[in-house]
Amino acid sequence: MKRPAWFERRRQTWLTRRHPTSTDTTRLKHNQIYVLPTGFGFAFAVTALLVLIGAINYQLSLAYAFAFLMFGIGHAGLLQGFRNLLGLHVTVGQAEPVFTGENAHFPIRLISDKARISIYLSAGRDSVVAANIQPRSSNETWLPVPAIQRGWLVLPTVQLESRYPTQLCRAWSYARLAARVLVYPQPESNAPPYQLASNSDEGGSVWRRGEDDFAGLRRYQPGDPIRRIAWKQAARDEHLSIKQFDSPQSAAYRFDWHDLALQSAESRLSRLTAWVLAADLAGDRYGLTLPGTTLPLDHGPAHRTACLTALALFEAQA
């Protein structure tokens, strides 16, 4: 069921006023927690009513008492759910940049003085994670948020929800945390080799496979060739690493927006992104030219990040 637009607008205004955006830790206060019965809670109430009807019919005083005890339990479930969220501290860390179409993972840290069980975090329908927190400790969970568009992805309002302990009630709250992550354009799959398409200028070095000088390690990314994985290193580390090579005689390429014979801006960006990644992987030197921006020939992780950032924020600057 889709909510009408006016309702959604009002809701957003109300949410912004009630849950101000926090750049630091936000603490869930009592007036920021909402509780409503779940379907199971309604079924429970119906059961209690049936007990009550039986009590009236059979004139069983203790069955009256039991029905009322059930109502009391429902009420206690409400309080427990409320307290499972009350006073919870929420803060967010820096997320790693991602490519469009992937999930950005925001590290959400939950800090609590007491044990909290089965807290569900969500930012939109497709991103839900659950967490337990031990008393006087914190828990970091990675909240996935789909990166649909390149550019800055702002962390949406995070909903914290608890149906613990009884599932009779659903208690929830919102945390508006100031966090954003850069989303790079989606690299074009099966992009033509950049060696052929782009003009190799500025010194006209002979291109060679840059595998002679070992230059260092960088973190493995999906798509990297398996034969370049540093297996010895992998046995020691938690993550896989890729061996990188420095080849001073390697070719240099300039990737120019204007040279591409593609229709849309997005597909150009997509192609350029694919080339930047490929050239970085190959260890080639490369430069990037976009309308209004030119990045010099260089190589290495910092250059790669600079290029991808320029691609991600392209339209915003133009």
Next chain:
Amino acid sequence: MRTTHRRDDLPRQPLYGLVAALALVLLPHLTQLALWHAALILLPLAWRAWLAWRGKALPPRWLRLVCAAGLMLIVFVQFRTLIGRDGGVVLLASLVSAKLLETANRRDARILSLLAYFTTGAAFLVSQSFWMLAYTIVCTLVITAQLHGWQRLDGKLPWTEYRRAGWMLLEALPVALLLFVIFPRLSGPLWQMPADKPGASSGLSDRMSPGSFTDLALDDSVAFRVDFEGKPPSKSSLYWRGPVYERFDGRNWEQAFGTTTTPTYEAIGPTYNYTVTLEPHNRSWLLGLDLPTPGKTLSGVRITSRLQAVSEQVVTQRKRVTLSSVLTWKMADDNPALQQNLLQNQMLPRLGNPRARALAEGWRNLSPNARLAAALTFLGSGKFTYTLDAPLLLGPDPVDTLLFQTREGFCEHYASAFVYLMRAAGVPARVVGGYLGGEFNDNYLIVRQTDAHAWAEVWLPGLGWQRVDPTAVVAPGRVTQGIAHSVRGAERLPLLLQENAAWLAAARLRWDAVVYGWDRWVIGYDTQRQLQLFGQLGIDDFSSPRFIGWLSGTLLALLLLYWAILNAQRSRKTQDAARQQWSRWLRMLAKQGLVPSASEGPRDFAQRVARHLPANALAAHAIGAAYIATRYADRPEALAELRRHVSAFRPG
């Protein structure tokens, strides 16, 4: 073919919790069944637990259906119905048990939990004792705790969940109490379920055979309890009048049911008002002192033409009735319609008991009063023994055998023989069953089955029906002192009635007072009690300002209580821990001569420490900041930092 095996995705620990909860919940209902039936109902529970333990798949659908249908069939065969109170409850128990076999996901488990709650509520159909309430609270705790297990991410059911469930019950208590007190009580059933067969019950029956009261004397369960308004009558006049037996077949006495005219009577002496709390006996008669009068009697109670107080409905639940009685009276015999009844009360079987008949025939010339006196003199001659070990009177002439051979009998034997003599002598007479005496426990009277008694009523000209107790002349102590003092064979009586068990009897009386209070204020909390309680609080009407005041006051008090609890719980532990670390640090500094002054806050003091101990300046600032963050900024995560800095602090 589609496979009907259901994979079992349920975590084991909560599942075991669910099985345990169901077993607990079913137990009160299973006690009402034959052992084999109870075992059959428990079987699916054990099976399901075993499947989970071995990690096996659930049984195929046809087997589950066979299981459920089989259990239902057994219920139908046993009860001849699937609805109604008893059959319905056993059906519910069977379905709960069968449902567990197909419980394969958390949703099923939750639905089953709801059924478990309902079945727990139904346990009060079995009993409404204090113990049953305690037991159902345990059941509720276990059901609620396993419900928590289904919510956990780790699939475990640690003991802390039972503690949490306990807390929830404590939190539920004020709400439950408030609702219990103020929820309006309806005074009649909403609908009538199909009549349930009355179970076997002890107590008087509508037929009196030789030996039937002897059996009752051995049963010390409570028959009813009485509260008197004002001073109760003396113990020897506490004849609780029950069924009136008028038809005699030579051996057994039975009630006659044809209606006759109610004799008009004139009360002499005071009227006693009292409330009888009757244990269920599955009969319609009530027990009132003779003679019950319409006085304060409520609706639903009727006085029959045989001067019996009866309820309009069979008493299947503990029942409280208010009755009025007079102890002495005079009846007019001018009503010709009554003669028919009086003639019936002189009838005897044509044959049998020649000697008794001959004895009574000899009194025919005397006045009715003199005939009565003669019969009592005969019984009071000292030749008769009042005993629980009366021989069986099996011959064709039981009255003759009793009066002239064995001379040993219990109250029903003497009442029967006496009425036989009176009828043979031409005096209208009948047997009355009921209870005699009782035991005062502070301000109320307990009457037990042991006090069951049979006596006679004879019609005397000018006086009407008058009570005559032949047992009183055989064993005068029975009326004045109770059964244990007067009967031979008293060692067969229940232990607590025997004279040498005084302390036990005292303890039992105290316990009975608790039970009776429970019955009056908890079980018997009905419209009447509710109005009485509200009346004591000064509330006469639900819409009165006073009631609204009480209600809102109570609700407000509850809310304030919750608020206080919430506030007290909020990070108090962290703050205490922070203060502890701070004090530890202060103790270290006190050795260096650094003590915070009264006007110095933590920040100022930390700065002073930093100036005095330059080597520790950084640590001092960090401790001050962490302490402030924990205590005042409500940032519990700073506690660990505070602890680390204090532990690492080395002044100097």
